[in-house]
Amino acid sequence: MDSIAAIRSRDALAFSVLDSEVRLAILDSLYDLTVASGPIAGNAAYSTIKADVGVEDSGRFSYHLDKLTDQFVTKTESGYRLAESGREVVRLRRTGILTDDPTVEAEPVDGECYRCGGEIRAFYRRGYLVTQCQECIGLIDHELVLDGALASLAYPPSGVSGVDIETAFERSHLRSVHTFRAMADGFCPNCGHDVTVTLPPAEGEEPGDDGYGFRHVNHDGMIRFACDHCGRRHIAHPLYATDDREPMADFFARNGVDPGWDRIATVMSWPVIADGDDLVYETPDGIRFRVDEDLDVSRD
Numbered sequence: 604m605d606s607i608a609a610i611r612s613r614d615a616l617a618f619s620v621l622d623s624e625v626r627l628a629i630l631d632s633l634y635d636l637t638v639a640s641g642p643i644a645g646n647a648a649y650s651t652i653k654a655d656v657g658v659e660d661s662g663r664f665s666y667h668l669d670k671l672t673d674q675f676v677t678k679t680e681s682g683y684r685l686a687e688s689g690r691e692v693v694r695l696r697r698t699g700i701l702t703d704d705p706t707v708e709a710e711p712v713d714g715e716c717y718r719c720g721g722e723i724r725a726f727y728r729r730g731y732l733v734t735q736c737q738e739c740i741g742l743i744d745h746e747l748v749l750d751g752a753l754a755s756l757a758y759p760p761s762g763v764s765g766v767d768i769e770t771a772f773e774r775s776h777l778r779s780v781h782t783f784r785a786m787a788d789g790f791c792p793n794c795g796h797d798v799t800v801t802l803p804p805a806e807g808e809e810p811g812d813d814g815y816g817f818r819h820v821n822h823d824g825m826i827r828f829a830c831d832h833c834g835r836r837h838i839a840h841p842l843y844a845t846d847d848r849e850p851m852a853d854f855f856a857r858n859g860v861d862p863g864w865d866r867i868a869t870v871m872s873w874p875v876i877a878d879g880d881d882l883v884y885e886t887p888d889g890i891r892f893r894v895d896e897d898l899d900v901s902r903d
């Protein structure tokens with residue numbers, strides 16, 4: 604395996620290739636010309652891209668196109684197309700995460716607080732969509748998070764641009780469950796590596812570094828997912844992360860609890876006890892769900 608220094612140096616070179624407005628315009632143009640039409644990329648002719656980007660000087664245009672070729676752009680017999688790395692660059696830029704920092708003021712959203720039943724609201728700040736209760740202390744206890752925060756989800760600026768906050772609130776929670784389901788299945792949806800699941804530290808046990816995250820949540824039934832490669836970490840409710848498997852899928856279907864906030868709020872409101880290495884949750888109807896270290900869920 605390459606050393607970290609070698610990887611870093613290759614990455615720095617790749618980023619330096621992108622340090623040009625003309626090259627970014629070429630990637631955008633190729634994206635629109637060849638990718639937007641369908642998942643199987645077509646080719647774009649040299650003259651079409653050149654005209655689209657609007658660089659008249661052929662020498663200058665060729666220089667920039669050559670810099671991108673192989674790394675981000677593939678040259679074919681009939682023209683050029685975007686390599687997957689080139690598409691990823693365009694998609695990443697279009698999320699706005701590199702450059703945009705919008706703020707959306709708090710507005711009431713449909714749903715209620717799973718702690719106190721109070722009204723909830725959502726706002727967006729510094730790349731996070733935050734769901735907040737105004738009547739209780741909320742879930743997250745952290746100096747960077749406002750009182751009453753019930754959820755704080757990383758969400759791209761594009762998700763709140765031209766989209767109302769209620770819709771962004773719903774979508775951000777639906778998006779998070781897809782991430783949690785993959786991690787509950789043992790892999791990171793971001794990078795494809797293994798995920799380690801950690802249950803909360805036993806009572807009286809110091810969480811230590813390994814307990815990172817747990818000390819910031821006012822709930823004893825949350826687990827932590829940690830990707831071993833890219834470092835993606837999430838604190839999640841295990842019955843929500845396994846909502847597409849039995850027995851939870853059947854329970855939610857029977858009770859008409861929709862994915863998204865309804866489902867999160869439902870499981871978050873259930874009391875939990877630790878039983879040996881397991882966590883046991885109890886519904887208001889007295890149904891008990893047991894979760895073991897492998898995230899296998901069973902009805903007690």
Ligand SMILES: [Zn+2]
Pocket residue numbers: 716717718719720721736737738739740741
């Ligand atoms: Zn509340």
Ligand SMILES: [Zn+2]
Pocket residue numbers: 791792793794795796830831832833834835
């Ligand atoms: Zn990862």
